[in-house]
Amino acid sequence: MANSITPLVAGNWKMNGMIASSDEARAMAAGLADLADPKCDVLICPPATLIGFLARVLGESAISLGAQDCHPQPGGAHTGDIAAEMLADVGATTVIVGHSERRQDHGETDALVASKAQAAWRAGLKAIICVGESEAERDAGDALTVVRSQLEGSVPPEATASDTIIAYEPIWAIGTGRTPTPADVAEVHDAVRETLKELLRPEGEGMRILYGGSVKPGNAAELMSASNVNGALVGGASLKAEDFLGIIRAYS
């Protein structure tokens, strides 16, 4: 079953991107269209300010659009927040929830992340639920325990393989240029797969598990070859068409 999972290459633009960034998005769509037989799905998660605009720029291209966060509620008195329904309304198909930067910067708990995933489904969006250990947790030998506990708390039991994607992102690899070895990635991804099967039964078998953290054109193929890796969540290297296309090609 795991072998039949279509990989996903997802770009997380974080707090980067202006109207002028549509040039890069256009170049990504054109480069993707040039690939004879892309073997992966492709998603860009720009800042929320650009989703509606890029939806028009990308039109019928093969690139889908996602968001980087949503509020659990569908609307109301939550100044500065954005509901999943609003993201769907402007063209998002997917939303990242529980990224480590939001867990750290905004104190997001597993329970809040789970409620955001449920909000995504309520709005008809897929949720990319992020997990990953800190450097201190890895050094202490706790990586698998931490990731398991995050999955238990952040992935609601009704999650399905079609509405949920897991992203394993070791915090120490994000934006640092350091990556775990393929063997280390495989160890965690195998454990994530086993936990998902335990928690979600058959749905856990076909759920995509992305690796994220310093994925670049030069290491994407090697990281992709690790067991139970079904794609990548890419930060810095998703901002430039040339880099992002290099990663997509490694998956094709």
Ligand code: PGA
């Ligand atoms: P990075 O970010 O590729 O810049 O390391 C990954 C992420 O945080 O999603």
